[in-house]
Amino acid sequence: MGAGLPPVTVEEQAFLEKAAAWTATEGAYAHLQGTKPQTLAYALTDSPIGLAAWMIEKFRSWSDCDGDVERTFGMDTLLTDVSLYWFSNALTSSLRLYKENRLFPLAFETLERVSPPFGVALFPRELPMPPRSWVARVFDVQRWTSMPRGGHFAALEEPSLLVEDIRAFFRPMRSRPETRRRM
Numbered sequence: 001m002g003a004g005l006p007p008v009t010v011e012e013q014a015f016l017e018k019a020a021a022w023t024a025t026e027g028a029y030a031h032l033q034g035t036k037p038q039t040l041a042y043a044l045t046d047s048p049i050g051l052a053a054w055m056i057e058k059f060r061s062w063s064d065c066d067g068d069v070e071r072t073f074g075m076d077t078l079l080t081d082v083s084l085y086w087f088s089n090a091l092t093s094s095l096r097l098y099k100e101n102r103l104f105p106l107a108f109e110t111l112e113r114v115s116p117p118f119g120v121a122l123f124p125r126e127l128p129m130p131p132r133s134w135v136a137r138v139f140d141v142q143r144w145t146s147m148p149r150g151g152h153f154a155a156l157e158e159p160s161l162l163v164e165d166i167r168a169f170f171r172p173m174r175s176r177p178e179t180r181r182r183m
Helices: 010-026 028-035 037-046 048-062 075-088 091-103 159-175
Strands: 114-122 139-146
Touching: 010 028, 028 037, 028 091, 037 048, 037 091, 048 075, 075 091, 114 159, 139 159
Parallel strands: 114 139
Antiparallel strands: none
């Protein structure tokens, strides 16, 4: 895609199609948050029920819960998460990030590379993620793990899987001289 770049592979084209389908069914939140975050913020910070409905719907849709959000997270966890946004009045800033990202999207120059090692823990119910071949065009992919279960909220859904993958990613770096701390 673009001058001097390899053509899109079958796997990459499948990702583009999956991302487009996901955007058509789940992407309205990002469009709204990316264009009118303040309007949504007023509505959700005025109503704890509205905020809970907005947030818990995302937990249900984007997690590996088969429609039973309480089975995966439990009511205490869900209400704690909603309460953190409600009592700290932090929702507005979390919505505003979408507008900032829309105004200043992450973009790389042709053949630009990010050199630090990069790892991905790919949970099956995560939002669409480009295939490794595409990610590796920019990042130095050292680890790419397809997880057996989990979704967008992996740290809450499958903390043990995530922690073990993070540890496995960093374990080989412990012995590299360039990563040791200098005294």
